[in-house]
Amino acid sequence: MSTVLFASFLFTLVIGVPVAVTLGLSTLIAVLIDGRFPAMVVPQRLFAGLDSFPLLAIPFFLLAAEMMSGGRLTEVLLRFASACVGHVRGGLGHANILTMTFFSGISGSALADAAGPGALITRMMRDTGYSPGYAAAMTASAAIVGPIIPPSIIMVIYALTDNSVSVAGLFLAGIVPGLMIAGALLLTNHWISVRRNYRSLELRPTLREFVVIAWRAVPALMLPLIILGGIHTGAFTPTEASAVAVFYAWFAGRFVYRTLTIEKIPGILVRTAIMTASVMLMISTSDVFSWALTVLQVPQAISEFIVSLDLGPFGFLLAVNIFLLLFGIFMEPLPGVMILVPILAPVADAVGIDSLQFAMIVILNLTLGMITPPVGGLLFVTSVVTKVPMNALVRELWPLLGAEIVVLALLTLVPGFSTWLPNLFGYLR
Structure with missing residues (x-):
C-alpha cells in the first residue's frame, strides 16, 4: 500500500494535479488497490478532518481580512508606512515592507498580502523608478511575513496537528521572528537602494501631518492587539477571537x-467563501493522507530512523532546515504542516528541542518555499498580479531571499528569538 500511495502521489503531482486533489486521490487509489479497508473510509476521513471547532477560526479570520480590505485599509496603512519611512533613501521599498508587515497582522496569509496591497505598492514603486523585477521581488519577499505575524492560519493548523503547542503560544512566538524578517528586508532594501541610487520622491511630513496620519491608522493597527490581548486575558478563546x-x-x-x-x-x-473552501479542501485531503501514513506507520519508521542517526539537536535542525526548504518548493505550507509535523515534531521533542522554536522553524521553512525558485507558488501569484515576468522577478529575488534565510539561521541557533515572548506570558511548558 505504501508503494502505491507514494507512487500515485508523485505521479499526480508531477502531471500538474492540484495539491489538494493529489492528496485525496492518491489515498483513494492506495485504499482501492490494497483492499484491506473499505473505500468509504476516504469520505469518512474527509469529513472527520473538518470536524473540529478550532477550524472555525479560519473562515472568520479570512472574513475579517476581507472586511478590512473592503474598508480601504490598504490605503490607510500605506499612507502611514510612507509617512514613517517614505522620505528616506529607498523609501517606497521600505514602505512596501512596513505595509505588508502591518497588513500581516490582519490577513494571516502570504498570498492575500501579495495579491492585495502588494500589487498596489509594486505599481507605485515601478512608477517612481524602481526596477519592475525588484519591486515585484520585494512584494513577494515581504508577503512572507503574513503567516509569521499573528493572526496566522498556518499556526491554527499547526496547533491542531501538534498538541504540545497552543494557538496563543504560536501567535506570540511569531511576533519576534516576523519583525526580524521585516528588519532584514529593510536593511537589504537600504543596501540595494544606495547601490542603485533609488531616491525617494516623498517629502518628510510635518509633525502635525504625521500625527493625523498615525491617528487614522490606529483603528487598523489595533486589531492584532485586540486578538492577542483578548486571548491572553482569557476574555475569549482563539476561535472566539476570530x-x-x-x-x-x-x-x-x-x-x-x-x-x-x-x-x-x-x-x-x-471571496471569503471561495478562499475558505480552498483551505478546507486542503485540510480535509491532508487529513486523509495523514491517516494513510499513520496506518502504514510511516511516521514511526521515519522517527526511529532519525533518532538512530544520533544527530543531536543542532544536527537534527540543520537536516530539517535543508529538507523543509526543498520540500516547501513543491508543497504548499498547509498540507506540508499536516503531513510533516506528526512525523518530525515527536523527534524534535525527543532530542530536546523546544516545541515553539521547532514550530517557528517549520512554519518559516515551508513559507520560504513559496518564494524559492523554480516552483514557489507565491512567485507565480506575484508575477500575475504585478504583471512582471517571472524571470525578471527571480533575478532580483536572491539577496532578499538570502536575508530571510539568515533570519532562519538565527532562529535555529538562538531559541530565545522564538521562545522569549511566549515565556514572558507563561506559554512555555
Missing part, C-alpha cells in the same frame, strides 16, 4: 473609516 475580529473589522470599516458600504458585503462574502 469572530471578534470580524465584528471589529466591520465596525471599523463601517463607522470609523466609513468606506465599508452595504453594497460591498456580498462580494466580500463570496
Whole structure:
C-alpha cells in the first residue's frame, strides 16, 4: 500500500494535479488497490478532518481580512508606512515592507498580502523608478511575513496537528521572528537602494501631518492587539477571537473609516467563501493522507530512523532546515504542516528541542518555499498580479531571499528569538 500511495502521489503531482486533489486521490487509489479497508473510509476521513471547532477560526479570520480590505485599509496603512519611512533613501521599498508587515497582522496569509496591497505598492514603486523585477521581488519577499505575524492560519493548523503547542503560544512566538524578517528586508532594501541610487520622491511630513496620519491608522493597527490581548486575558478563546475580529473589522470599516458600504458585503462574502473552501479542501485531503501514513506507520519508521542517526539537536535542525526548504518548493505550507509535523515534531521533542522554536522553524521553512525558485507558488501569484515576468522577478529575488534565510539561521541557533515572548506570558511548558 505504501508503494502505491507514494507512487500515485508523485505521479499526480508531477502531471500538474492540484495539491489538494493529489492528496485525496492518491489515498483513494492506495485504499482501492490494497483492499484491506473499505473505500468509504476516504469520505469518512474527509469529513472527520473538518470536524473540529478550532477550524472555525479560519473562515472568520479570512472574513475579517476581507472586511478590512473592503474598508480601504490598504490605503490607510500605506499612507502611514510612507509617512514613517517614505522620505528616506529607498523609501517606497521600505514602505512596501512596513505595509505588508502591518497588513500581516490582519490577513494571516502570504498570498492575500501579495495579491492585495502588494500589487498596489509594486505599481507605485515601478512608477517612481524602481526596477519592475525588484519591486515585484520585494512584494513577494515581504508577503512572507503574513503567516509569521499573528493572526496566522498556518499556526491554527499547526496547533491542531501538534498538541504540545497552543494557538496563543504560536501567535506570540511569531511576533519576534516576523519583525526580524521585516528588519532584514529593510536593511537589504537600504543596501540595494544606495547601490542603485533609488531616491525617494516623498517629502518628510510635518509633525502635525504625521500625527493625523498615525491617528487614522490606529483603528487598523489595533486589531492584532485586540486578538492577542483578548486571548491572553482569557476574555475569549482563539476561535472566539476570530469572530471578534470580524465584528471589529466591520465596525471599523463601517463607522470609523466609513468606506465599508452595504453594497460591498456580498462580494466580500463570496471571496471569503471561495478562499475558505480552498483551505478546507486542503485540510480535509491532508487529513486523509495523514491517516494513510499513520496506518502504514510511516511516521514511526521515519522517527526511529532519525533518532538512530544520533544527530543531536543542532544536527537534527540543520537536516530539517535543508529538507523543509526543498520540500516547501513543491508543497504548499498547509498540507506540508499536516503531513510533516506528526512525523518530525515527536523527534524534535525527543532530542530536546523546544516545541515553539521547532514550530517557528517549520512554519518559516515551508513559507520560504513559496518564494524559492523554480516552483514557489507565491512567485507565480506575484508575477500575475504585478504583471512582471517571472524571470525578471527571480533575478532580483536572491539577496532578499538570502536575508530571510539568515533570519532562519538565527532562529535555529538562538531559541530565545522564538521562545522569549511566549515565556514572558507563561506559554512555555
